[in-house]
Amino acid sequence: MDWIVQHLWLVPALPILAGGIIALLKQRHRVLAASLAIASMFLSFLLSLGAFVHLLSLGHGDGARMVVNFNWFQFGSEWVRLGWVLDPLTAVMLLMVTFISLLVFIYSVGYMAEDENSTRFFCFLALFAGAMLGVVIANSLLLLFMCWEVVGLTSYLLIGFWYANPKAAAAAKKAFIVTRIGDLAFFLGMAWLYAQTGTLLFFDGGAGCLERSALTALVAHTTIFGLTVSTGIGLLIFCGAAGKSGQLPLHVWLPDAMEGPTPVSALIHAATMVAAGVFLIARIYPLMSADIASLPALTPTVALQVVTWVGAATALFGSLVAVAQFDIKRILAYSTVSQLGYMMMGLGVGGVSVGMFHLITHAFFKSLLFLGAGSVIHGCSGEQDIRRMGGLRKFMPITFATYACGMLALCGFPLFFSGFWSKDEILHAAFAWSVSRTPFFMGAFGALLTAFYMTRQLCYMFAGSSRRAQISPMPAHGGHAAGDICHAHSPHESPAVMTAPLVILAAFAVFLGLIGAPSWPWFQSFLGGEPALLNFGAFSGVLPLMVASSLLVFLGLGLGWLLYHRKRIEDADARDALEKIQPDAFSVLGHAFYIDKLYDATIVRFNAALAYICDWLDRWVWSGAVQAFSYLVLALAWLDNFFDSKVVNAGFDAGCHTVSRGGRLLSFLQGGRVQSYLKMIGLALIVLVMLMLWGARA
Amino acid sequence: MTAFFLIVAALTIAGTAAAMSLRNPIHCILALTLSLVGFAALYLQLGAQFVGFTQVLVYVGAVAILAVFAIMMTRSANPPEGQSHQAAFSSSWLTGGAIAAVIFAVLAWCILSKSTPMQTAIQQPDVSVNQIGDALMHKFALPLEIVGVLLTAALIGAVILAMPERRKTL
Amino acid sequence: MTPDTIDQIFVIAKHWLLSYTPAPLQPVVSAALSVAPILGVFPLLFAITTVLERKGLGRIQNRYGPNRVGPYGFSQPIADGIKSLTKEDIVPRTADQFVHFLAPLLLVMAAFLAYAVLPIGKNMVITNLNAGVLFFFAVGSMVELAVFMAGWSSRSKYSLLGAMRAVAQMISYEVPLVLASIVVIMASGSLSTVAIVNQQANYTSIWPHWFVFTPWGFVGFILFMIAATAESNRSPFDLPEGESEIIAGYYIEYSGFKFALFFLGEYLGMFATSGLAITLFLGGWSAPFSFLTWVPSYVWFFAKLLALICVFIWVRGTLPRLRMDQLMGLAWKFMLPMTLLNIVTAGVWHFMPAGFVRWLVCTALLAAPFALLSRGLTQGGKKLQLRTYRFAE
């Protein structure tokens, strides 16, 4: 086996090690900390590059999957086995994650320059990168789950990085808890899978849980509603994926997560972590697509249908809500939600390659957009409300250019921008989907909206004249790094250390799409494992759809331009153009369909009520009953005693005493004494044993 | 039913009874150590050498000393003249004793009424420490880890509990 | 008489005697025959040690030790014994009579029990227990109880303070003691003292395989001896008995023979721990060089024991007493981390290929933390200047 495969563990180990060392450093060693993090990231980037090249040299076919498994520890008579795998999926993800993390690290050097906790920041970042890479290379669902949880933890820590700001703390908590809900289902699915197959390794020379033998065993039995076991497991695991990558019911944490530093939003909540959910589904795709019939590529199993519908709904929802946001980062967050929906949809309708292609391209242009937004925020001294920006083009040309590239890529501007190719792939697959065509229309409408809100945002931010002067100075974003430093300045371009990554990312955002164009589907074939060949004939099949989607994009751009650019936005406090047209709908969208409110009103409230009811029962009903009973007996005893001592001679006194003592004993039931409670336990034990013996008798 | 067993059993019972009945807490602890050593001797007689010595090491060496320290710190040994003649037993000791007695009766009845499955040829199983270590490292690795975590948590918890709590400054 | 027979002479004698006893009595007799020498030899060693200690301390402190009774004052212990026997046995009126009487007996009993697993010579151990080291520590933990009984039962502030100090100190130093001996158990893969010694009794060319001749063994030995000094309440860890602070610690209220018993118990404990140190690290009864194996094994054991005793005396005469916080600081801030690191090092040593690199790595693993940790102990270290002694002539 090759060196790189044997030592693939170094890729996650290096950043984790760096994080561990940085954790010991003080704030005055910030330079050392940053350089450590960047150096470790660079090394693991080189390693993953090596792995990628090695895989390329290896050629195609199923031979392009190398696995290293080892025993972790034994419990009972079984060994828990972990391992890592190197296959095209892993290689591509590794390359993407390491590269973007590297750029983001470099960017954060500039962004967090004035923060007083930057060493802590880099420690968390490095830890996150390591855990994420662990998720990518894991060959065991258990290992993947562990790294997955560490990723969740670091995301929590980083969202709440400015814990002094209560909003950030709340957002961190929210993110953590919501993702836990998904992870619970994930864990259940994992346990079920283990119970069924007896292994959690993905690939184990034919014995892994993703390989034919296990899958055939899984699809053999069916559970409730006639679902196959594989479907049940897949759906449970999909819940975890949905939690991580903000699919519809569990998306609520992602927009709030924007309280964190912007590099974090770029790295974790746009490029890598939220993509982990998609990656997970892509990884267990054989399980999702397993069907009673032998396993062709695109059988729309129930699991895949669920994935598709959820993805489509999320895509539409996210782009709808993004239309009506004013916070620059929230817009991007909702667009991320919708794009993740696209990925899921792609996985559902088009298989691994389609979804992964969009994942990769999206990772680049979305992190580009976030970093650009960060640069804007940095330049505007912590301002995040796009209504208070405007006219920034003159002040920060580089940012504008790169941001425009990212924006066009996200809209899917035809031919030259990566987003176009990947999104078109998904739409095409959805069009060809055998089950239903609704997802296609949802996705198409989502594409239109995407173009629209991105144009809106761009116009708000860069076009027109600056609206900062006229507004009363709002309190800068709580505890923001740059917030308190450069207040009074006019907007300024960011330092080179921040703009350089932007330029690099912009280049990728533009040209990355070409590796997956229908004419030369290199990426898909690389994932699929057959040679890629260049034929422009492929265009003919997809041409009408391409034209259609391009038209949609142009329509969206035109609408945006019409509403927001033809008539300049002069006044910061002026109502939004769309709001003028349709205020009610706008407010509904602006509040994200009130889903947060809904959750607060239902789940949270219900929980509190339940707790209160339990408390009330305990306080009044139970103890009340006990007390009432004891008082009753006491009263009886007292009555008896009274009557007796008054009327009859003292001969009965003893009896009364016993009765009253009985009352006192009963009142010990609630005596607040440990020992009386213990006595009750003892009595219960006696009764129990008696009953059991009786049962044994009969 | 060897004489050794009878002697040790008698000693253990005596120690336990004394530990639960003596008035002075320190005397109780000393009696307790007697009964714990008796337990250890019983383990040894049953051929569980490791457990027996661990028992002495942990209970006599740690738990008893810990209890003594607790008694010293709570000044419940030789109380001052004020309530020196306070009852050692709780006011409702009768019911407690009765319940315990009934439980013993029930248990004894269960034991004597049922004939437990016995291994046919009772040979002294000599279990070497190596076997125990091997089992701990392989078959019982997970419980071992869990116990380690538990002990760590207990350590931290005990320290925090015993720390003099300072009033809230924030 | 080959050297082998001389070496095994006691074992042979025992079997010879056993062969003349009726079968039913044999187990009892054999037990008695094994225990009796212990009961005889070690108190004698105690007597000799008292004289040695007093003379040595005297020399260190610039005076003659006891030199009146017998040749060079070597019958001093007999005089002391007679004195302590004839002295009145005082028991405080408020004391808890029973416990007060029981404490010294329990102490001495525990001290003697520890010898059951010490191999004094080849085939010369009372019982070869499968978990011998564990037994040793289990018995040793009884001493704390005896000390506490002594301090508490004689209702006196000083004795109670002394007992509390002693128990706290013993408990906190028992941890490093056990952890320091764990490395040997790891290396030899056995808890039986006999097996441990047999493993060390091999030679490459003339050098023995004593565990002390490895980095972890050496460090473990040093740590073990420090912890043992603290366990046996000897200077510089003699706070529980500091004459200047609490007159004699937990046995103020004892006099006469019980007092002597306490002394006996303490010294027996010291011998026992030294014996364990010899068994674990110094190769037990094995000879230091392969060409000296003709010397009987028990001779080597007692020679090593005497050497360690002399070290104890030397340390006692040299080092000043610690403060309570320094004591605890040493235990938890220095001993505990060092012992844990030592265990890690032993593991590394086990898994690395033999050779010079292994030595280098393990030494570095131990030296670097030592430098760091010991720096934390010297709080504001003052300059010590040389003193000029005037010797008694």
Next chain:
Amino acid sequence: MSPLNAYLLLSALLFSIGLTGVLTRRNAILVLIGIELMLNAANLNFIAFWRYGPNPAALTGVMFAIFSIGIAAAEAAVGLGIILAVYRHTKTTDLDQINTMKG
């Protein structure tokens, strides 16, 4: 009577003696001690069953005893810590006086 039954009877007796102490002593520390004794009685059962049980080669009983000894140590430490904490508030360890949870 078979030796196993003898051991079981003994452990039952010790268990109930410990229970008596738990139920009747006023001093919280002694109650804790009683609980320890009950645990030990249970351990004795484990060892006895291991020794006379069908299959002593599988060290289940011994392992159980070892683990429960460890857990008992943790329990004693935490319990005594709690008692000290309680004592700091209500200057007593008398369970008859610590009844502030009285309904």
